[in-house]
Structures are given as C-alpha cells and as structure tokens.
Amino acid sequence: MKYLTLAETYQDLQATSKRLEMRDILVDLFRGTEPRLMGRVVYLTQGTLGPDWEGLQLGLGEKLVSRAIALTAGISDDDLEALVHREGDLGLATEAAFASKGPKQVQLFQESLTVDRVFESLTMVARVEGSGSTEKRIRLLQQLLMDADPLSARYIVRTVVGKLRLGIADMTILEALEKAFLWAEDEERVMGSDKVVETIYNVHPDMGAIALAVANEGAEGLAGFGIQVGVPVRSMLAERLGSTPEILEKMGDRCAFEYKYDGMRIQAHVGLEGVHLFSRRMETITSQFPDVVQAMESAFADVEAIMEFEAVVHNPETGELLPFQEVSHRRGRVHGLAESVEDYPLVLFAFDLLYLDGEELLLQEFQLRREALESLLGKAGEGPIRPSTLRWVEDPEGGDDFFLEAIAAGCEGIIAKAIGEGSHYRAGARGW
C-alpha cells in the first residue's frame, strides 16, 4: 500500500467536520487495506507507532523536524519559518516547499513511499539513542522525506510532530473498525450502537493489535482481548461541575462523595508476575516508583488485582498532604530515584477496584466495587496504602461541608460518584 493512499485519505478526512462522514471515509480505507497492514495503518492514523505502554518516542519535535525539512527542501530555516507563518502549520509549509521545487524534486521521489517504509523509518527514528542520536534522527527523517511527494510529506511531518489535525481520534477510529469489519457490507445502524470494538479497546488499549485481529478474523479475533493483569485499562475520568444543583442533576438524589486528591493517578496491577504501574495515559511507570511497587508487593501478596490510586506526597511527621507540585518531582524520574523516594514520600489513596482474582468488576455497581476494594485493603493493614475518604450521601445538598473538609485536608475538592444502576466503571469516559 502506498503511503500516498493514506495521505489522500487524511486529506479527505480533513475536508469535513461531520463525524459520520469521517467514520465512513475510514471504513473505506480499512476495507481497502490488506489485513496484514491494518495494524500499521491504524497506528499511523492514531499518530503513534504502538500502544502507549510501550513508550516509543520519536524524539523529534517542531524544531528538529524543521531542520530536517529545511535540509531536504534546500531552503533556509528563516524561509521555512516564513512558510509556516504563511501556510499555517509545519505540515502545510513542508508541502508548499516541496511542491514549489519543481521538476527536480520529481526525480527524487521516483520510488514512492509505502506504508511499510514510512512506518519502519519512523520506528527506526524512535529507536535511535545515545550520543549523536539527534543528528541521526534528523538524517533518517530527511531520507524519508527525500522520497516523499508533497502531500505525503505534509502528513509525515505532522505525524512526527504529533499534530495530525485530522479531526478524528480514538473514538472515530474504533467506530470505523466496528463498521468495517463487524457490520455487513451495506448495513447501517445507529452510530455506536454496539461498541464491541470500543469495549475491547477499553481493557486493551492497543488499537493496532485490535485492528489487525478484527481485519483478519472478524468478531472472533476479539476473543483473546479480555481484561488482563499487566495491560492497562483506560481510565474513567471526572467532569468538572460548578455547583450543587448541577451535581444533583447529574447524579440523582443519591451518590457518593469522595475527596479529590491533589496528586498523580496510578493504576496498579498486581499479580503472579509482579507489579505493573501505569499512568493515567497508560504509560508504563513501574520503574519510576520502586516504593509503590514494594508497597503493593507487601500489601497484596497472594492476589491478582487491578486497582486505581491517587499518589500524594505527604509529610510523614505531620500527616499533612502536600500539593501536586511535590509529586511532580517524582514523575518521569530515572536518576536519583532513591533520594526522591526519601524526599517525596507517597501515600496511595485507593479509589477503585477493576479486577480481582479472575473476576472483572468493571460492570459492577460502584458500591460493590468499593466494598470489594475496602475488604481487599483491610488485608493490607497499615502502611502507605489507604482507602480514599468517601461519604455516602442521601442528600447532595449537604456536600458543602464535605467539600470544605476536603479542602482543609489538602485536597482539590470532591468528586461525586453515581451509585446503583448505571454506576459501572465507564473506562475511557467522563462519568464522575
């Protein structure tokens, strides 16, 4: 498959803002793609090279990509900057620069790019490391761009800087996968009526792997993708509400209030093969938090579980919870780990339980998940792992006191959580 085919599809996508139309453009693309290539096509369309937890980074941003472009197009940095200003973004500027080069350029891209070539080149860029790596990355990108026609160049550049600007993202791609491979050829349904693919994606957020599976095997291909310790679950998010009436409207008369801790979210997977930690955006952060790993190991020796925590730095003497700024010293750190563990000690407030010993709890009501969580934590005993502070309320009007209490405790505010029917864990959605 030519990369240009992909680029042309991207151009079509950009031409509309209607989601149904975008979905159908993707459906045509997917149905016309060799099944073998579906993983790569989907990753590229997502603007990535693999699942988030694998942590592949291109390591090239606007500045460095600009250098590669200027070198390839044979123009100065200043000229390129002027083009960016005129065209609106780096991708369009590249396209313009390439297009204006005339017949000489045509000879350069005689060997037209394939999806494989682009994917593999970008993967190579991502794999370079060490001294001289910046130059090497630029050179690799340059070699790729050298063979690119103007339109392909537009999207390669945008892919590398991480701004495809297609107007589509995960949800639209998932719906397109569903329609392309699980619906009959000419079938029409209400958008998102089944969400089979999305449901799988929520517990196995690797769109390339899923796309490959459905393209090759249809619905059967999804069978192997259940919730699994070691594979992150998409996080359920909260929505900001301004006032008590809004909360009442959304939650009904009964709900639960919980402290909203001013920390960092950690999804912890404990199991037979050890502990895995994931960030809110499903990056692997296990090695950054040896203290958390250790706490999990000693607290949950013989269980298999997926839990969610808010990690907050505290003062062990006073018990005081410290603001986000403090925990941010822990984020992304690879040097001086031992010191930072000492300097920024964490408390882990558990607030949800998604999986326990072979049982998926996502579809259970919140009360049940919470009960199971508390009983699990009960076994954990004293230590840095604690249940989040929660209050069951009959009358959300009375939430003001709880809010003030939360603020006084060093939290950002409170979260209202629905209970009863419909209070299952809505992975990837804003439901709190």
Next chain:
DNA sequence: TCTGATGCGTC
C-alpha cells in the same frame, strides 16, 4: 563538566 535547547508527560 556544565548549561541551554528541545522534547515529553503530568495536571
């Protein structure tokens, strides 16, 4: 060996 530029992920 140090410093600034750059990239990237957290909220």
Next chain:
DNA sequence: GTCGGAC
C-alpha cells in the same frame, strides 16, 4: 488540567 467548536 481548561476551554470552546462542531455535531
């Protein structure tokens, strides 16, 4: 994390 636009 916030915000606003489009559907």
Next chain:
DNA sequence: GTCCGACGACGCATCAGA
C-alpha cells in the same frame, strides 16, 4: 452529551556544544 483540538504551567531527561 460526546468528541476533538488548542491551550497553559511545571519538572525531568537527553543531548549538543561550549
């Protein structure tokens, strides 16, 4: 209501270059 992109403050890592 949902999805998407554009935006900001902050801290850390890596690398180039002095």
